[in-house]
Amino acid sequence: MVILSELLSEGSSSSSSTSGHSPTDGQSSSTDGYIYDVFLSFRGVDTRQSFTDHLHKALIDANINTFLDDEEIETGEDLKPELETAIKASRGSIIVISKNYASSTWCLDELVLILEQHMTSDHIIIPIFYHVEPTHIRKQQSSFGDAMAKHKQTMEAETNANKRSEWAQKMDRWNKALIEVANLKGKDVNGRLETEFIEEIVKDIHRRLHVPLRSVRQQLIGMDYEIKFITSWLKDGSSHTADILTIYGIGGIGKTTLAKHVYGLYAHEFHKSSCIEDVSRVCDGKFNGLLDLQEKLSSDISKTSSVKVHDASVYTSKIENAVARKRVFLVLDDISMLDQLDALVGSKGFHPGSKIIITTKERRLIERCALFKTDIKPKHTELLLQGLHETDSWKLLCLHAFKCNYPKTGYEGVLYKLVKYCQGHPLALEVLGKSLYDRDVTYWEGCIEGLKKETDSHVNNVLRMSFNSLPSKNDKDLFKYIACFFVGIDRDVAETILQACNINIRSGIPNLLDRFLLTIGGKNELKMHQLVQEMGRFEVRQESLDKPWKRSLLWCHEESFRVLKQKKGKGNHVGLALDMRMLEKEMLGASYKIKTDALSKMDNLMLLQLNYVHMNGSYENFPLELRGLCMHGFHLKSIPSELPMENLVALDMSYSNIESFIGCYSIPQRLEKRQKLDGLCFKNKKLLGSLKVLNLCSCKQLCSLGDFNQFPALERLIVRNCTGLLEVCESIAQCVELALIDLSYCKKLKNLPRIIGMLKKVKTMLLDGCNLGESQTEDTNLDMDSLDMCNANKNISISTRTSSSTFVGAMRSHLKFFSSSLLRSLVRLSLANNNLSTESFPMDFNNLSLLKELYLDNNPIHSMPNCVRTLPKLEILSMRYCNKLKLVEHPPHTLKTMLLSFHPESLEKVVFDPKMSPLMLFSIPRSYTPGSYEIEGIVKIQAMVGVEENVLRSLGWINLLHNKRNGGNNPRESRMQMLYEFGIFSTTYDAEEMPSWFIHRSAGPSISFTIPSSSPNNLLKGINFCFLKTSRVCYEWPLSLLDHLSPYDDHFPITPMITVSNITKNRMWIHERYFDRGMLSRDCWVVLSHWMFGMNEMEPGDHVTITVTPPRYERVKECGVSLVYEDDGEKKDEEEDVLGYYKSWNHIIGGDLSPFQTITGEYILDNMRFFADGIHLFPYHRKFVPDGPSFQVQKEYCWFRALSQRKPDISGRAHEGEGGSSRSHPSHEKD
Secondary structure, three states, X not given: OEEHHHOOOOOOOOOOEEEOOOHHHOOOOOHHHOOEEEXXXXXXXXXXXXXXXXXXXXXXXXXXXXXXXXXXXXXXXXXXXXXXXXXXXXXXXXXXXXXXXXXXXXXXXXXXXXXXHHHHOOOEEEEEEOOOOHHHHHHOOHHHXXXXXXXXXXXXXXXXXXXHHHHHXXXXXXXXXXXXXXXXXXXXXXXXXXHHHXXXXXXXXXXXXXXXXXXXXXXXXXXXXXXXXXXXXXXXOOOOOOEEEEEEOOOOOOXXXXXXXXXHHHHHHOOEEEEEOOHHHHHHHOOOHHHHHHHXXXXXXXXXXXXXXXXXXXXXXXXXXXXXXXXXXXXXXXEOOHHHHHHHHOOOOOXXXXXXXXXXOOOOOHHHOHHHXXXXXXXXXXXXXXXXXXXXXXXXXXXXXXXXXXXXXXXXXXXXXXXXHHOOOHHHHHHHHHHOOOOOHHHHHHHHHHHHHOOOOHHXXXXXXXHXXXXXXXXXXXXXXXXXXXXXXXXHHHHHHHHHOOOOHHHHHHHHHHOOOOEEOOOOEEEOOHHHHHHHHHHHHOOOOOOHHHOOEEXXXXXXXXXXXXXXXXXXXXXXXXXXXXXXXXXXXXXXXXXXXXXXXXXXXXXXXXXXXXXXXXHHHOOOXXXXXXXXXXXXXXXXXXXXXXXXXXXXXXXXXXXXXXXXXXXXXXXXXXXXXXXXXXXXXXXXXXXXXXXXXXXOOOOEEOOHHHOOOOOEXXXXXXXXXXXXXXXXXXXXXXOEEEOOOOOOOOOOOHHHHHOOOOOEEEOOOOOOOOOOOXXXXXXXXXXXXXXXXXXXXXXXXXXXXXXXXXXXXOHHHOHHHOOOOOOEEEOOOOOOOHHHOOOOOOOOOOOOEEEOOOOOOXXXXXXXXXXXXXXXXXXXXXXXXXXXXXXXXXXXXXXXXXXXXOXXXXXXXXXXXXXXXXXXXXXXXXXXXXXXXXXXEEEHHHOOHHHHHHHOOOOHHHHHHOHHHOXXXXXXXXXXXXXXXXXXXXXXXXXXXXXXXXXXXXXXEEOOOOOOOOOEEEXXXXXXXXXXXXXXXXXXXXXXXXXXXXXXXXXXXXXXXXXXXXXXXXXXOOOOOOOOOOOEEEEEXXXXXXXXXXXXXXXXXXXXXXXXXXXXXXXXXXXXXXXXXOOXXXXXXXXXXXXXXXXXXXXXXXXXXXXXXXXXXXXXXXXXXXXXXXXXXXXXOOOOOOEEEOOOOOOEOOEOOOOOOOOOOOXXXXXXXXXXXXOOOOX
């Protein structure tokens, strides 16, 4: 409780009290000069010990700063000045009008003053008619008439004329006040439970005064980043129009919770604000629901009117007028339709600085509203919620299940299963946690077993709202098909099959994506959150809960098996999946054989999966309407001739025993033999005329592919890992629609038909593991024309093995002989794991003008092949696991992604094109580098003996010159290296004391100083920092560390971390030095660094602190600092030439360090950030970066540029373009 007298300027001794937020809450009620949120006016004898006491407590608990007069007895006729001051210092008043309210002159005076405040300011009034009738108040009847009569008697009994006149004036004000308050829209407690009534009042206060409820002040688990992101967006005042933030995500993912939390924190900072919840539910559940929402929004942001409006357009106009005049903050929760948005925000625009948060399950809805069709469009920002990380999921589930952050002993296993099941879905975690509170492990295990059978859970109902919002039956059917059969399937393959099933995918797939019912994975596969997928399957199960044979789709393997075994399949089935490996023998009996006639009545079946199923009977029983057929592990050696395949668009027979497919061969003897084996003779009939996808992956017995004229519509041919494949018929040329060929790891495929070069539409060719680097000869009697064609196709040939007497043989497989015939239509080419050397490649790939993706992984190349530079549209280049790779020089400037993995003794240098596009890097950088090593723009390491002396002079390391000159005679000194990254040079060497030329020193790991003044001709150009570190002996370690002997601990950095803080400019750089050397031999060693600070970062008068955070096994004995200035006597042109290359790097101090900046402003200079998808903050960072989430996701993925685009080099020479001579490595480097 806060004593009122301590807050009032008068210093009154009143014992009145108040309660509410404190400044430490991050928000104060003193906004706009107010001290209190609410003033409570009541008659003590009626309600002090009952209703008012309960109301006061509820207001305090809800974080509402409330004034309550503690005086029981009125001490005078006039209102106490403290009460008058408190009313004027309050944002609103609650007037509890009870039976004896009018008998108190203080109450009547309070009422008069409250109504005056209401007239002259935005003072809110909430009258509560506590077991009284407003009519009695208005007409002064019953107890109110009695009270006013007594006051009149008192007035008439007054003998003093002046006092009688004052009484008359008061009586007049009281009468008017009672009439006015009775006419206000108040709350009537009659017939209500007081607890529910009080809760309603508290919510109304929260809504009207925008005071954050205490409940929303609780920390939202796992949403630190999102809260910081929205806070930053709210604080950004740069926009001259309204800012709209749309929070997307599936139902229950936390959109509403997050929006309300932020609203509660910041609503008070705006002129007006309103939070409209559950827009879709209100609109769907009530005829005039939208009107009610408009009325609430209008009353929140503008003066209320007693006139009831029944026209949505009138309300929209009122809202438009209100938001145009004032800076508002709106939260519109769960918008699902355009008319809702148009009705609530209109089309005329908002006052500058207004902020609108919209939560929705549909991505594309917002920018289609009328507000975005105006001349001045609002600024739109998007935030996608994708669920909690596993650690936060664990914490949230524990919070609800155990009321703490950690599980009880013995619950770890079941907790892990539930966390995995929920996949970061907050609502599911909360609902399950609450339902399992105080339950034993057995109950938990039973709950897990029953989860997939639950069809009417709260979580499922929330997710179902997105399903119900789909605009058509087509989209709902599409969603159910994908949920049952296509999760994890390549999008292109799935769309091909679904389109053949008469499903509209052009609008259907985008509609699912927009509602987050579907996502596309990094490998183009269809993905669904597990709970969303189960919701889709629940929808199918509703067709018949207990009789699966009555459902249209059967995905459960056990149910599918029983339907087929019992021959209950009917014409209602559209899809069925059965994988015998998913069944347990002890559950279903010993017999696994199924008769084909079980399918005979499934006339409408279009999707069929029978993996590892042993079928008996004639295959003519298979449904004629099949569009997609998957039979992994098919046991026969050939495809039965009676199998109806005319309508098939996709056939997947991976892992089967088939020896040939179709069987029309160019070698007559083989054809005759094959026909005798399986009796196939198709007589030019196109039995697979509709087939677009053929997958024969890992059919080890497959030796030949032929009769491609049987399936001219083929678009995707996948025979990956068919290790016995010898031949591919030249009739493949008739597959004019073929777009993808995967012949990876078909190692016995010797020849590729020359005709394949005529395929104009092949965009993807995968030839991994085809031994292209090995020399093979078959036939030396070839003419040069054949040779030329084979040269072009050999690349492809090894991957697409062929079977034709006209095949070209006797070919060396080096790619430089094949470049002229590589398919010009190729967009993606993979040559991984082919034992290809750099010399195997041609000089150019000019014919591959459309190629965007090239994969050369796991080949023994020593440098990037020259031909790669000739690819004009290349965007992705992968050279992972190329363990002999030493040099990558000038990859195409069009690259957007480059994948490298650095072998510890391999890669030495990566140099980029000056005009490179922003690039995303994937690699594993080297941790220990005995020799020179450079990734341009990231890190450069070279032996100190090879560093030019002018560089050392420029850095102020003149005293190292003697060591350098004598380094060749001293093995220890010859190991010294100079490392450069982020505009910081550094070196490490064994020594037992600091260099003598460091005058300004400090014992321990930290030093502070003020930069002195300098003359215009003697400007600061850098800071040298040096420290002496030693190994920690065991007895110096804290006891808590002795139990964890691993050198890696996230409470300590792996290498010494240097933090430079310019306190004056409020800027901080935290450098985690690249680990360039192994453990040094001595117990003491020196780390010397030079930081290239310019005048923008450091200038005279700035107060600077530098601190070293050592690894757990080291300690810092001493540190020192030395400032480096430009000497007027130096030859500046020569100086700038020396460091010009280093200063031309882009991501250095003074350059673009935005990808390394935390949301609180500090720079984390760790080169692992170049290869990560965000900034990781570990416990050892928290001393310097106390706020912000532990992981901060980057906004852009492609951002790395090796060289600066800002201006010319320090040397004064601008980059002259691709291959220009202006940008080169410094001549002083000695390799």
